[in-house]
Amino acid sequence: MDWLQLRIDDMKPGDLDIPDLLEMIEQAYALLYPNKSAKRQKVSLDIKDCCVLLDLKTDDSAAVKNMQDTLNAVNTSRNLDIVPARFKNALLKLKEKTADLHRPLLINTSQGHPEKPFFLDKNTLLQPENNFWFKTRVYLYGIVYAAGGKDPNIHLETRNKGKVIVSVSYKVLASVKTNLLYKKIGLVASVEQHLHTGEVRNAKFIEFLPYNLDKSETIPPETDAFDQVVDPVEWVRSLRGAV
Amino acid sequence: MGSLSSGGCVSKSPQKPEYTVFFDTNFLIYLAKPSAPEYPSALKYYQWLKENNVPMLTSVVCVAEFAVKGNPDVIPRDIEVLALEIHHAKTAGKLASIYYQRSKKDKACIADDLKIVAQAQLEKATHLLSHDRDMMKICEHLKSEGIDLPFSLTDPITIPAESCFGFLEI
Numbered sequence: 001m002d003w004l005q006l007r008i009d010d011m012k013p014g015d016l017d018i019p020d021l022l023e024m025i026e027q028a029y030a031l032l033y034p035n036k037s038a039k040r041q042k043v044s045l046d047i048k049d050c051c052v053l054l055d056l057k058t059d060d061s062a063a064v065k066n067m068q069d070t071l072n073a074v075n076t077s078r079n080l081d082i083v084p085a086r087f088k089n090a091l092l093k094l095k096e097k098t099a100d101l102h103r104p105l106l107i108n109t110s111q112g113h114p115e116k117p118f119f120l121d122k123n124t125l126l127q128p129e130n131n132f133w134f135k136t137r138v139y140l141y142g143i144v145y146a147a148g149g150k151d152p153n154i155h156l157e158t159r160n161k162g163k164v165i166v167s168v169s170y171k172v173l174a175s176v177k178t179n180l181l182y183k184k185i186g187l188v189a190s191v192e193q194h195l196h197t198g199e200v201r202n203a204k205f206i207e208f209l210p211y212n213l214d215k216s217e218t219i220p221p222e223t224d225a226f227d228q229v230v231d232p233v234e235w236v237r238s239l240r241g242a243v
Numbered sequence: 244m245g246s247l248s249s250g251g252c253v254s255k256s257p258q259k260p261e262y263t264v265f266f267d268t269n270f271l272i273y274l275a276k277p278s279a280p281e282y283p284s285a286l287k288y289y290q291w292l293k294e295n296n297v298p299m300l301t302s303v304v305c306v307a308e309f310a311v312k313g314n315p316d317v318i319p320r321d322i323e324v325l326a327l328e329i330h331h332a333k334t335a336g337k338l339a340s341i342y343y344q345r346s347k348k349d350k351a352c353i354a355d356d357l358k359i360v361a362q363a364q365l366e367k368a369t370h371l372l373s374h375d376r377d378m379m380k381i382c383e384h385l386k387s388e389g390i391d392l393p394f395s396l397t398d399p400i401t402i403p404a405e406s407c408f409g410f411l412e413i
Binding site for chain 2: 134136137138139141159160186193194195196197198209210211212213214215217218219220221222223225226227229232233235236237239240241242243
């Protein structure tokens with residue numbers, strides 16, 4: 001029979017209020033079966049008095065293995081976005097519980113390393129999704145499909161970020177001398193950007209980029225600035241460092 | 244940055260571009276230096292890409308290098324200059340960690356190469372145009388470590404544009 005354990009040292013079950021115990025059992029069950037539609041087997045519970053030790057037993061080895069694999073993945077990546085939503089919520093709720101109880105929680109399964117339980121306390125770095133969004137500035141290039149509105153914005157269909165809605169002031173749109181619709185433009189925006197995917201949200205216009213698709217300019221401007229540079233490759237390499 | 248330029252009109256039903264091309268700094272220099280023997284090759288690439296509405300990209304890293312001697316105002320305005328974004332930075336760091344594991348070189352070197360590679364990779368460039376053999380070594384090293392680089396590193400001087408993109412010169 002396989003098992004999973006939630007353990008809190010230096011505390012006895014009698015120290016816990018019933019709602020706390022119930023919540024821990026509920027979240028332990030969610031870790032085991034994060035997919036609500038998954039076929040489930042019976043899970044029994046034993047509460048041991050040595051410390052707070054919730055011992056859930058089951059014949060469902062596959063579910064326990066999945067749970068252990070997911071805990072390992074969280075341990076390695078510290079990224080809750082990669083786990084099922086219910087699993088993520090259960091971990092975050094258990095983390096809250098450790099803060100309430102002022103005690104860390106140790107989670108282990110029959111398929112985990114006996115000496116290395118998953119350690120959870122209020123300081124454990126489990127970043128909910130919002131922590132992967134960074135405030136930054138990006139250059140956005142795309143075709144304008146709408147510009148204006150009561151809450152003025154520019155709808156930009158970009159090559160690499162899909163459709164981005166950039167909020168902009170009336171003043172900026174009123175001062176643009178050409179019709180933006182169906183033109184490809186570039187602009188700088190302050191955004192929140194996802195660390196892993198590069199996706200952007202809450203884009204706010206800062207300024208237009210001098211981007212121009214004028215077909216008539218087929219010869220790019222020239223400069224004599226590089227006349228003394230005999231070999232541009234070597235020159236650039238001297239800036240970057242040798243390989 | 245300057246004010247909005249007139250902007251190019253986009254055709255009613257734009258064809259999905261088959262290529263996305265990323266320019267390394269040396270290509271930008273060739274393009275601005277008509278006296279260079281490499282200029283005609285670079286110009287042919289640029290004109291064909293422009294004519295065929297192929298997205299042309301470069302990095303702020305390349306613009307910074309260009310600006311050491313030249314005025315970036317001469318860089319054609321239909322090239323998308325990419326800022327080093329947060330996911331680019333993360334990937335560049337990861338590539339550096341993989342590269343430095345085996346390389347004995349000074350870690351301060353080639354950091355900019357890896358930023359450019361990370362940007363070309365994440366922006367799904369089909370071609371990275373560079374005449375730099377060291378860039379080739381870096382990409383080959385990363386590939387040998389199992390990194391999937393979606394672009395073909397193309398030397399715009401030894402491989403003419405017509406061979407690269409399979410068009411006939413008229």
